[in-house]
Amino acid sequence: MVIPEGAKAVFGLGNPGRKYKGNRHNIGFMVVEALAVDLGAGLKRSLFLAGRVGSAVIEGRRVLLVEPSTYMNRSGACVAKVVARYALKLSDILFVHDEVDLPLGEVRVRQKGSSAGHRGMASIIQALQTQSLSRVRVGIARPENGAVADHVLSDFLPAERPAVKEVVSLAKTACLQWLRYGFEKPFELR
Template sequence: MWLFCGLGNPGEEYKETRHNFGFLVLEAFAERHKLKFNFYKEMESEVAFYKDKAILVKPQTYMNLSGRAVKKWVLKERISLNNLLVIYDDMDLPLGKLKILPKGGAGGHKGMLSIIECLGSSDFPRMKLGIGKPEDKDVVSYVLSPFNEEEKEKVKKILEVAVAALEDLLYKGLLKTMTIYNSQAVV
């Protein structure tokens, strides 16, 4: 069983923002497989289940407290950290680039920092989705702003690729999936 955790912020005002890329990937996966998210108050998250293969978690704690919900699901379902995949936006990658890693640090991402602190480990896989760096905005305004019209076509393509990567991860494993997706230019 895999735990796919997409990072983002709850609420309509954040729905299409760069910082919600993790949510967008899980929503695209759920749409493709006709899954429905339900709110679990005690778990502080919206969740969908994919067969007996994966639990899709969207923490509803706001980004900086994402670790609380992730830890609850890891403990409840007895998920090995090797089977936790965190999906999130990354400013160090250009928009249209996706990178899957077996482990790593927070890289300045507050959601990842929260998860690492709550779990007491950074040894879990992650999928980074490039959003690029802001040219004229401060970082907070940039990550909380929606994708512009020009970027939306790239976002649509990267979501298709990210969903395919999640499917491959379930059936081909982490290393093979990393080999396939880390070596290709996505968009």
């Protein structure tokens, strides 16, 4: 795939495989898959890039959609390969990931910051050697009891699915706004 200079990329974080498909940790994949459907960008497996990759054009600008297949805690390996392969500028990359410190249904956009304990973002920060990474944080809520690791690797409950559908749509809208305007306009996330 030939990507012209000035392309943007949206990385959805999650774990590959059917076993993890409906997990809370995979909400980043869910958002990128919804974007791919809306933009007509089929995601295809790339062994070289260690992920599923698709592309589309928005407002005359090429956009890459990427789901790392390296598992969450090693997401930085795929990200580093894609960034190097397509000479992406860090300001042209957006990450979408789950966030236990936000309630289910809430979305927040950040231009930079620490991993806040998110191991996928920690891997990416380490691989790219910067915290200046834009991201869409998608609330999945902290568990009322039990371990966070078990919670993020559990599937959404049937009663939560309407809220999941809404938050995926909201996060997708945030991604589309970022793709069109960057951080020039305030995000409308309600």
